[in-house]
Amino acid sequence: MNRLLVLVRHGQSDWNLKNLFTGWKDPDLTERGVAEAKRAGEKLNDMRIRFDVAYTSVLVRAQHTCRLILEGIGQPDLETICDQALNERDYGDLTGLNKDDAREKFGEEQVHIWRRSFDIPPPGGESLKTTAERVLPYFESEILPRVLKGENVLVAAHGNSLRALIMELEGLSGEEIIARELDTGVPIVYRLDEEGKIVDKEVLQD
Numbered sequence: 001m002n003r004l005l006v007l008v009r010h011g012q013s014d015w016n017l018k019n020l021f022t023g024w025k026d027p028d029l030t031e032r033g034v035a036e037a038k039r040a041g042e043k044l045n046d047m048r049i050r051f052d053v054a055y056t057s058v059l060v061r062a063q064h065t066c067r068l069i070l071e072g073i074g075q076p077d078l079e080t081i082c083d084q085a086l087n088e089r090d091y092g093d094l095t096g097l098n099k100d101d102a103r104e105k106f107g108e109e110q111v112h113i114w115r116r117s118f119d120i121p122p123p124g125g126e127s128l129k130t131t132a133e134r135v136l137p138y139f140e141s142e143i144l145p146r147v148l149k150g151e152n153v154l155v156a157a158h159g160n161s162l163r164a165l166i167m168e169l170e171g172l173s174g175e176e177i178i179a180r181e182l183d184t185g186v187p188i189v190y191r192l193d194e195e196g197k198i199v200d201k202e203v204l205q206d
């Protein structure tokens with residue numbers, strides 16, 4: 001039985017390009033982001049991977065990435081479930097600020113704490129810990145049961161909602177996961193056993 005779980009961070013968005021804190025704001029992909037998503041589809045197609053269902057957030061950049069991947073593997077009409085539980089972490093009051101301007105205003109260290117501490121939230125926003133507290137129950141009740149049934153599942157989401165998932169899947173500590181940077185548009189292919197433990201993992205880097 002296959003039981004593949006493929007995680008992919010959306011391609012470059014317009015706000016990634018402009019270096020802005022994005023969170024729940026809803027910019028679309030840039031041209032480069034579109035190319036990254038298409039490339040992700042090509043790589044999965046080269047591996048002859050086909051999915052039974054796809055999950056994505058309610059944000060355009062993740063949905064667009066998902067659609068381009070599904071088109072690339074010849075499954076444009078696949079069942080696709082969009083849920084807010086998979087959204088990027090809410091960046092609160094930092095949303096829309098330029099990351100370099102924020103470093104100048106609040107200091108390098110403070111901005112790093114907001115971006116990469118496990119449980120210290122940015123003002124008015126979510127920490128990775130609170131993000132995980134909404135991502136993981138959704139994963140466990142909706143996504144994992146389908147993988148365990150033997151289905152191949154695609155999840156196209158965001159840097160921090162995927163960090164929450166990877167932390168759980170790979171059994172990482174808060175400290176370990178915050179050090180993990182996810183490239184845009186690079187699929188991570190997990191093969192899971194009947195209990196949901198990882199059998200192997202392949203990162204489809206160029």
Ligand SMILES: O=C(O)[C@@H](CO)OP(=O)(O)O
Binds near residue numbers: 016020021023159
């Ligand atoms: O701006 C954001 O929403 C995220 C992802 O691009 O940024 P960070 O790398 O700080 O988590």
